[in-house]
Amino acid sequence: MYFAALLARTEDGWEASDxxxxxxxxxxxxxDLAREAAEDDEPxxxxxxxxxxxFGVVRVEGEDDPRIFVSNAVAAARSSxxxxxxxxxxxxxxxxxxxDLDLLVDLDGTEDGEPERDEEDEDGAARADALPAGPVGDAxxxxxxxxxxxxxxxxxxxxxxxxxxxALGCTDMLEAVR
Numbered sequence: 001m002y003f004a005a006l007l008a009r010t011e012d013g014w015e016a017s018d019x020x021x022x023x024x025x026x027x028x029x030x031x032d033l034a035r036e037a038a039e040d041d042e043p044x045x046x047x048x049x050x051x052x053x054x055f056g057v058v059r060v061e062g063e064d065d066p067r068i069f070v071s072n073a074v075a076a077a078r079s080s081x082x083x084x085x086x087x088x089x090x091x092x093x094x095x096x097x098x099x100d101l102d103l104l105v106d107l108d109g110t111e112d113g114e115p116e117r118d119e120e121d122e123d124g125a126a127r128a129d130a131l132p133a134g135p136v137g138d139a140x141x142x143x144x145x146x147x148x149x150x151x152x153x154x155x156x157x158x159x160x161x162x163x164x165x166x167a168l169g170c171t172d173m174l175e176a177v178r
Contacts, residue, residue, distance in 0.1 A: 001050070001051045002021075002048065002049070002050050002051075002079075002081060003048070003049050003051070003161070003178060004018070004019050004020075004021050004046065004047065004048045004049075004081070005017065005018060005019060005046075005047045005161065005174055005177055005178070006018075006019040006033070006034065006037050006044060006045070006046055006047075007044065007045040007046075007047065007165070007168065007170060007173075007174070008034075008037045008038060008039065008042065008044045008045075009039070009042040009043050009044070010039045010042065011039070013169065013170065014168050014169065014170035014173060015170075015173065016165070016170055016173035016174045016176070016177050017037070017177055018177040018178075019033065019046065021048070021081060024081075024084065025084070026084060027058075027066060027068075027084055027085065027087055029084075030046060030058055030066070030084060030085075031058070031060050031066045033046070034046055034058065034060035034066075035060060035062075035063075038060070038061075038062075041061055041062035042061070043059055043060070043061045044059070044060050044061075045057055045058065045059050045060075045142075045164075045168075046058040046060070047161050047164060048081050048082075048085070049157060049160065049161055050075070050076075050079055050081070050082070050157070051157075051158075052157055052158060053072065053075040053076075053078075053079075053157055054070060054071050054072040054075040054076045054079070054082060054157055055070075055071045055155070055157050055160040055161060056068065056069065056070040056071065056076060056081075056082065056085045056137075057069045057141060057142065057164065058085065059138075059141045059142070067137075067138045067141040068085050068087070068090055068137045068138060068141075069135065069136075069137040069138055069139055069141055069142075069152065070082065070085050070086060070090070070135065070136050070137050071134075071135050071155065071157055071160065072133075072134060072135065072157070073086060073091070073131040073132050073133070073134065073135070073136045074131050074132075074133055075157075077131055085137075086131075086136070090136055090137050091131065091132075091136060093130075135153055139152050139153055142164065142167065142168075145167055145168050146167045146168075147163075147164060147167040147168075151163075151167075161174065162174070162175075
């Protein structure tokens with residue numbers, strides 16, 4: 001089961017809202033969702049958790065690139081929402097240009113839109129094996145709010161969003177949208 005919340009900083013503090021990710025397909029879509037909720041160029045956090053498996057935080061400020069932290073790359077890679085966060089840049093690997101080209105095969109509408117899965121499953125398993133076991137990303141993205149790298153890295157998926165909300169001073173708001 002997934003839970004996603006949007007935490008937007010305002011002049012009155014933090015505002016929390018439950019957010020639907022059904023229309024989100026890319027990190028750019030996620031960043032746009034955050035920017036729509038932003039007041040001026042104040043930070044917006046999108047928090048995603050898959051119960052007991054992993055959590056992720058995306059921080060968006062103005063037009064800056066999103067900053068991302070994922071607690072468990074291997075677990076997140078098995079999730080459609082986790083795949084959105086696990087960008088090549090975050091994982092420190094070169095984009096697979098051939099895979100990108102394969103996705104364009106369907107432009108004329110004659111195919112069903114899904115790439116062939118004959119040997120990709122083996123490649124996908126190999127890519128999952130290449131993921132770092134544990135956290136990836138910017139563990140300092142919440143340091144200016146009182147949640148330093150050491151604390152963020154020590155959070156378990158079970159209580160992470162509550163701990164983050166506690167550090168931000170918006171626990172009640174987050175629990176209200178949960």
